[in-house]
Amino acid sequence: GIIRDAAVLIDGGVVTWVGRAAEASNAHPSVEFRPSGLVRGANIDGSLDARERADVAGTTLDVEVVEVVDVGGRALIPGFVDSHTHLVFGGDRADEFAARMAGRAYEAGGIRSTVAATRAATDDELRTRLATFVAELHAQGTTTFEIKSGYGLSVVDEERLVRLAREVTDEVTFLGAHVVPFEFREDPRFTAPDGAGTPEAAARAADAYVDLVVGEMLDACAPHARWVDAFCERGAFTPEQSRRVLEAGAAAGLGIRVHGNQLGHGGGVRLAVELGAASVDHCTYLDEADVAALAASGTVATLLPGVEFSTRQPYPDARRLIDAGVSVALASDCNPGSSFTSSLPFCIAVAVRDMGLTPAEALWASTAGGALALRRTDVGALRPGARADLVELDAPSHVHLAYRPGVPLVRRVWAAGELVA
Ligand code: NIG
Ligand code: FE
Numbered sequence: 001g002i003i004r005d006a007a008v009l010i011d012g013g014v015v016t017w018v019g020r021a022a023e024a025s026n027a028h029p030s031v032e033f034r035p036s037g038l039v040r041g042a043n044i045d046g047s048l049d050a051r052e053r054a055d056v057a058g059t060t061l062d063v064e065v066v067e068v069v070d071v072g073g074r075a076l077i078p079g080f081v082d083s084h085t086h087l088v089f090g091g092d093r094a095d096e097f098a099a100r101m102a103g104r105a106y107e108a109g110g111i112r113s114t115v116a117a118t119r120a121a122t123d124d125e126l127r128t129r130l131a132t133f134v135a136e137l138h139a140q141g142t143t144t145f146e147i148k149s150g151y152g153l154s155v156v157d158e159e160r161l162v163r164l165a166r167e168v169t170d171e172v173t174f175l176g177a178h179v180v181p182f183e184f185r186e187d188p189r190f191t192a193p194d195g196a197g198t199p200e201a202a203a204r205a206a207d208a209y210v211d212l213v214v215g216e217m218l219d220a221c222a223p224h225a226r227w228v229d230a231f232c233e234r235g236a237f238t239p240e241q242s243r244r245v246l247e248a249g250a251a252a253g254l255g256i257r258v259h260g261n262q263l264g265h266g267g268g269v270r271l272a273v274e275l276g277a278a279s280v281d282h283c284t285y286l287d288e289a290d291v292a293a294l295a296a297s298g299t300v301a302t303l304l305p306g307v308e309f310s311t312r313q314p315y316p317d318a319r320r321l322i323d324a325g326v327s328v329a330l331a332s333d334c335n336p337g338s339s340f341t342s343s344l345p346f347c348i349a350v351a352v353r354d355m356g357l358t359p360a361e362a363l364w365a366s367t368a369g370g371a372l373a374l375r376r377t378d379v380g381a382l383r384p385g386a387r388a389d390l391v392e393l394d395a396p397s398h399v400h401l402a403y404r405p406g407v408p409l410v411r412r413v414w415a416a417g418e419l420v421a
Helices: 021-027 050-060 094-101 108-120 123-139 155-166 199-224 239-251 268-274 288-295 305-311 318-323 344-354 359-365 368-373
Strands: 006-011 014-020 037-042 064-070 076-078 080-082 142-148 171-177 227-232 255-260 279-282 300-303 328-330 390-393 410-415
Touching: 006 021, 014 021, 080 368, 094 305, 108 155, 123 142, 123 155, 123 410, 142 410, 155 171, 155 199, 171 199, 171 239, 199 239, 227 239, 239 255, 239 268, 255 268, 268 279, 268 288, 288 318, 300 318, 300 368, 305 344, 318 328, 318 359, 328 344, 328 359, 328 368, 344 359, 359 368
Parallel strands: 006 037, 080 142, 142 171, 171 227, 227 255, 255 279, 279 300, 300 328
Antiparallel strands: 006 014, 037 064, 076 390, 390 410
16 A cells, blocks of 8 residues: 555664654654655664564654654655566677567577577676676666576586576576577487477477486576576477476475466466466466466466567556456566566556556566565565565656656665665
8 A cells, every 4th residue: 555654664674664654753752754754763672573563663662763764755665576587697689689679570599699608608707797787676676686597508507597696686596497408409319310400309309408407407506596497488398398397396495486478378377377386477378277277376477578578579468367366476587588678667667558557556566576476575565574675766656657667766775774776
């Protein structure tokens, strides 16, 4: 919901109280609370933890205020939770994008050119790039973000990507099953006797690559990851191959997420639901059975409007999903091929304009929805006990995120109570 003339109290990086500023003032005659003011407090009572403090906040709060921040009547929203990115990679694919805008179709195979550039990059080059992306995310209000591997596709390179991702986030996803790399596709052991490029040869190469993914590659990557993912799509992996990867990942202690139904109808969504995935991402092409399966499940449908924008696919129908009772998240899918935006405000604008979400639903989907897709309860909402991840908008309300597309409305950003942008 929306609270007008609000105040937020923060202690130790955690929200301890949210409400009308006037009520906070009653508890603190010594402190002046302005409308939409934000107060950071400390030493409420050393014997109580954050949640207990919040419970007593309305009546007996005793805060030593160390900092008061006045946001001058602007909107304050939770930090965005971007539950789907691919931010560790080398190079870019601007030429491919330009060709696509001139009429060429998007194909999963483009991933392989980023694999070559990523393998050629040093750890420090990838790290520097990653730091730039993290700054970009913060500047646009994102305070929690997931990062997938998937541009290494060898044991050594996938391990490198999950390890580097883990340096900047707890939400790391092992996506060894992104596409089948060149060295498998062109290996004479799989191409003979039909020759490279036949469906039979491609299937043999994919099966052999999946053997590697569920074996040595998973062993090397699982210690750095929280999630396993597979690109279940024509041109990538079949539902059977995806199932092998996801079940092996789950057996190694990882939670399941799936790339499904991006380029056409297929079994990705149903597989995700059957395996109890936290989220199935893309959901661009859904039939009635897919929607019903999602609605009856605990799997979040994560929509990635940056992809449809940049590949000229039709936007997914978020309205249909919400009306059917599906939990919907919005994420950027930031990657050099299908969606090179790190901006959730941009995704919100598109989701409102073209996918049938209200501004409030789009804000929910990119904060609480993203948290649900990551099975997190500590982020994505401004409530007592939540991490103090706050975004001050240069606007009087969240509606402006969609109403003023392309305008940099993120004014200040706090992550766990610290100013990060
Ligand atoms: O989520 N769908 C698969 N993977 C990425 C695209 C990666 C690429 O084109 O490089 C995605 O869209
Ligand atoms: Fe993706």
